[in-house]
Structure formats: C-alpha cells, structure tokens
Amino acid sequence: MAADGRSAERELRASAEACEKCPQLVASRSQVVFGAGDGDADLMFVGEAPGAGEDREGVPFVGASGKLLGELLAGIGMTRDDVYIANVLKCRPPENRDPRSDEIANCSPFLIGQIRLVEPIVVVTLGNFATKLLRQDDAGITVIHGQAELRSLGGRTVRLYPVFHPAAALYRRPNLELLREDFSRLPQMLADGSPDQAAVESQREAEAVPARNVAEQTEGRGAAKPPGPKPDARPQLDLF
Numbered sequence: 001m002a003a004d005g006r007s008a009e010r011e012l013r014a015s016a017e018a019c020e021k022c023p024q025l026v027a028s029r030s031q032v033v034f035g036a037g038d039g040d041a042d043l044m045f046v047g048e049a050p051g052a053g054e055d056r057e058g059v060p061f062v063g064a065s066g067k068l069l070g071e072l073l074a075g076i077g078m079t080r081d082d083v084y085i086a087n088v089l090k091c092r093p094p095e096n097r098d099p100r101s102d103e104i105a106n107c108s109p110f111l112i113g114q115i116r117l118v119e120p121i122v123v124v125t126l127g128n129f130a131t132k133l134l135r136q137d138d139a140g141i142t143v144i145h146g147q148a149e150l151r152s153l154g155g156r157t158v159r160l161y162p163v164f165h166p167a168a169a170l171y172r173r174p175n176l177e178l179l180r181e182d183f184s185r186l187p188q189m190l191a192d193g194s195p196d197q198a199a200v201e202s203q204r205e206a207e208a209v210p211a212r213n214v215a216e217q218t219e220g221r222g223a224a225k226p227p228g229p230k231p232d233a234r235p236q237l238d239l240f
C-alpha cells in the first residue's frame with residue numbers, strides 16, 4: 001500500500017471508529033473491529049461480524065473460528081500476517097444476533113473502502129452474509145461455495161470466492177472437509193494473478209447496489225433467521 005493508501009486507510013479506520021450509524025450496535029459494542037492484516041495482501045477474507053472475543057480484543061477472527069482460520073491458512077503455507085481480514089459489520093451485534101439489513105447497508109461502505117485500499121486479487125467471503133452482500137445475489141453458501149467468479153468490488157475486478165464460515169465448519173464436520181477442500185484451491189487462484197481489469201466498467205453496477213435484503217435472505221451460520229426490518233432502500237452510501 002502506498003503512503004497515500006496508508007493515510008487513506010488510517011482515515012477510513014478513524015471514520016469507522018467514530019461511526020454511530022447503528023444505535024443498537026453502538027450501545028452494545030466495546031469497540032469497533034475494523035480489520036487486521038497486510039494492507040497489501042493479495043488475499044482478503046470477509047466474515048460476518050465481531051463476536052464477543054473480537055469485540056474484547058478489537059481484532060477479527062479470534063477464538064475458535066480464528067484458530068481454525070489460522071490452521072486453514074497454515075495448510076496452504078500462509079499466515080494471518082499474509083492476508084487481510086475484515087467483517088461485513090465492524091461492531092458486534094447484541095447477543096451475537098444476525099446483522100440486520102439496515103446495519104449491513106450502513107457498514108458496507110467501510111468494507112468496500114477496505115477492498116479499494118487493499119486491492120486484493122482474491123476476496124474470500126466466509127459464509128452467507130458476506131457472500132450475499134458482495135455477490136448481490138441470493139444464492140446460498142451451500143450451493144456456491146468453492147466457485148470463484150470475477151466481480152467488480154472497490155473499483156476493480158477481483159476473484160470472488162465464497163466458502164463456508166469457519167464457525168459453520170466447527171459446527172458441522174462435513175462443512176470442515178468442504179472448507180479444507182475449498183482452501184486448497186486458493187494458491188492456484190493467487191498464482192493466476194490479478195484478473196483482467198477491463199471487466200470493471202461492465203460490472204460497475206453490481207458494486208453500486210446497496211445491501212438490499214441480504215439479512216432477510218441469509219440463514220447466518222446455519223441457524224434459522226428471524227424476520228428483520230425492511231431493507232434500506234437508500235442508494236449506496238456517500239462515503240465512496
């Protein structure tokens with residue numbers, strides 16, 4: 001990341017840390033969990049939202065899910081320091097409830113901003129929330145995990161790669177095997193390098209769509225989804 005990129009990252013982080021757009025989350029969070037890792041990483045992971053451990057430590061993916069993520073990375077010869085990790089929401093939902101559509105819409109500009117600054121080759125979406133948000137499609141993770149596709153995110157074309165959330169893999173052993181299998185394809189995807197950037201213009205519309213009803217159509221980490229509020233119909237936020 002160039003010096004101006006690092007400055008922009010600091011500004012974006014500061015903006016998130018001062019953010020009070022989601023009153024419930026502001027009331028329940030200990031701190032904003034912005035993201036962690038290499039700001040120049042070719043590989044970026046996007047999870048759902050901070051849990052209790054993340055909220056306490058200020059770092060995404062700690063605890064059992066984080067340990068598994070570390071093991072999966074070790075399996076492909078990488079460490080957390082080699083990648084960038086962020087979540088759809090930067091603040092912990094109370095009682096670890098699922099993110100709401102309005103919260104996802106509020107927070108997605110921070111995520112898009114992170115992708116814009118990191119400029120990854122591959123964006124791995126962990127679980128349904130990140131996958132449905134960044135694909136702007138209702139297809140569930142059980143159907144599309146392990147299938148890479150080109151998407152325009154943060155003003156450039158990336159390889160978007162949905163996989164199960166580590167928490168879902170811890171919950172169901174068969175998911176862990178699928179997750180390991182999906183991870184095993186990452187080295188080749190990275191070796192293939194950055195996709196043709198000419199595709200950005202034709203895909204720009206996908207990036208401009210707000211969070212829609214991701215939360216209402218998302219099953220979370222395998223649990224049934226309670227009904228949520230109507231999707232936020234505002235256009236994509238003003239930050240970017």
Ligand code: SF4
Binds near residue numbers: 107
């Ligand atoms: S979740 Fe995101 S948009 Fe909502 S208060 Fe936290 S930082 Fe702001």
